[in-house]
Each structure stands twice: as structure tokens, then as C-alpha cells.
Amino acid sequence: MSDTAQSILETVRRVIGERDGFVPLHEPEFSGNESAYVADCIETGWVSSVGAYVDRFEQDLAAFTGVGHAVATVNGTAALHVALLLAGVKPGDEVLMPTLTFIATANATSYAGAKPHFIDSEAQTLAVDPVALERHLAATCEIRDGSCQNRETGARIAALIVMHAFGHPAQLDELVALSERWRIPLVEDAAESLGSSYKGKHTGQFGTIAALSFNGNKVMTTGGGGAILTNDPALAKRAKHLTTTARVPHRWNFVHDEIGFNYRLPNLNAALGCAQLERVPEMLARKRLLARRYETAFAPLQGVRFVTEPKSSSSNYWLCTLLLDRRDARLHEEVLETLNDADLMARPVWTLIHRLAMFAHCPRADLACAEDLAARIVNIPSSPNLVGPPGGVR
């Protein structure tokens, strides 16, 4: 085994202490009112798509994120799908997005009938590179009839999806300015960044609309779930309507005024969400402490860097991330194998989306930095319980 792989293993072990059994990447934690609220749903019979917990969860989310309105959905992909429709994405359009993201970003775009157009990421935030994007737009696109068009394909560029990778906020000032200059609505895929803020403002309020996810491996979970965030009351109303089968409210008649979606979050899941959200600040505090311990422990190590929150940002450190030095990229597989063999879950970043067969023919910019990052990223165990029990911040 190389010295680098061995030192990384020892360093992770030193930070999280000796553990019995397999240590997952991110484990959910239910230490508050979860059982009580879920039992309440069962006892009252309000388990499905209507109920007081859904309304409360939406209000609590808006309050926590500081965004005007939250609409709860069955999962983050559904939230992203409807967010794109509401941002104006139509069949035949192209949607700019990082190739370095989870598959949901590209899938949701496809559900809207649009095509992903892949752009590069940068090494500080691991998110979309505004400088490379501007260069790419200048070389390949133009503004015609008030919207941005791809000169090569003739398609309209209908949205720019910015994803805050592993919870680290992207360079939002630059990306917002770019979206305005190029007349491309900005949509935040904030699925990974609940609790992360940029210049004091929670992620999810920098664009037209945003999506969150509460899948089991995220910072907090509703089992499966997601939410649409927007400051625009009209868009929020449309989001609720579209995710509720576009039913026209009436005491007994079932009338639908367009083809909507059954994308509502069940009350049972919302109950779990209300309880989890009460615990989020404390879970985030322990995750920050874990990140600080990793940062300190990895600082003296050669060949690897622990990715810290970008300047002007506060990250939720959803997944703690190591970046191997370029000359040690050849050790990537060995590091992954060494950690997993020791029952410490470690993972490379998702396969870049432009490399997957169904998205291989989509338009794209130069993706050199994303390729370089993908060859060097290692996610390491990131659960709040690795710092101690609930309430365990010392």
C-alpha cells in the first residue's frame, strides 16, 4: 500500500475514533420528535397527501431558509422538474448544468423535454465555474429576441442550473450576474445545501427558483422528499397547483385545469420532516465540528487536501471531501479500496453525466476541470454522530 493511502486511512481513523462495524458516508439520525409526530399521523389517520404537518413543514422550511415560500414534494427530482417548468423550460430548449452533479439534475431536465448542456466546474467550490461559463457563452451563444440561443444548435438556452456540490455554495455573485447579462434564468439545485449560506443568505434564494432534497442520505431526511423554494408568491402558487394534480380547489368537485403532477409530499413524511428540521441546527453544528477536525488532521498530510468551505460562505459540509494532489490522482482507486476495506465508506464523485450513454450526445463546453476533479475526489464518512451523540457538541 502507498504511504498516501495508509496515511489517509490513519487520519480518518484518528478523527472519528475506533468504530465497530461499517461506517457509512452519511447516516440519518432520529433523536427528537420523529416517533411522536409520525405516531400522531397514524393515530389521527392523516397519513397521506393532505394534513397539518405538510403545511407546518412548508412554513418551517421557509422560516429556516429565509426564502419566502416552500412547497413540499415527493422527492428532490420532482421538485427540480417542476422548478424547471416554472422557470420557463420548454421542450426543445437547452439547460446549462455542471457535468459534475447527481443524475437527478439531468433527468429532471429531460422530463421537461429539454436537453442538458454541460459546463465545467472549478476546484475551489467544486461548482459551476463562472469564468469558464462566460467564455463558453461568448464563444457559442448569442442573445436574440431577448433570450440566449446556442448558435451551433439553434436551441434556446432556457435555464442555468447551479448545484452546490456536497453543500459548498457556488460563486453566486458571479453566476447571478452572468445569468442576468445573458438572460438565462438561474435555478439552484440546492438538494445538497440545506443549511449552507452565501454571504449570510441561505442557498436557494439567489435564482428564480430552487429545489431541495430530503432523501435518506441528505443532511436531514423525510424518508423521501423534497421542496421547491421561491421568493415569488405567484410561482409558489403555481408550484403548489402543478404538484397537486392541478386541481381547482372545491369542496367536492374534481376539476383539473391542466396536466399536473401527483408530486405532493405525504403528511407522514412531512411529520418526519418537522421533527428533523427541529434538530437540523444541532446536527449541522456537529457536522461542522467533524469538518474542522478533518481539516486540522489532514493539514500536515502530503498529497491530499481536505476541501473547506469557500470564502464568504458557510457550508453544511454535507459530504466531507478529500482532493488528491494531481500527481497522486493515480492513487485514487487505491485510496477508495483502502478505506472501504477498513469498513470506512469512501466514494468517488458520481460518474460525470456527459460520460453516461444517454447523455453522451448532449452539447457541452470544455469539461477539463470537471474531469480532473472527478479523478481526484474522495468522499469520506460525514455523519453528525461521528462527533458524538445528539447534543454532543463539546
Ligand SMILES: *Cc1c(COP(=O)(O)O)cnc(C)c1O
Ligand atoms: C439528492 C439530489 C437531488 C434530488 O434527489 P432525490 O433523491 O430525488 O430527492 C437532486 N440533485 C442533487 C445534486 C442531489 O444530490
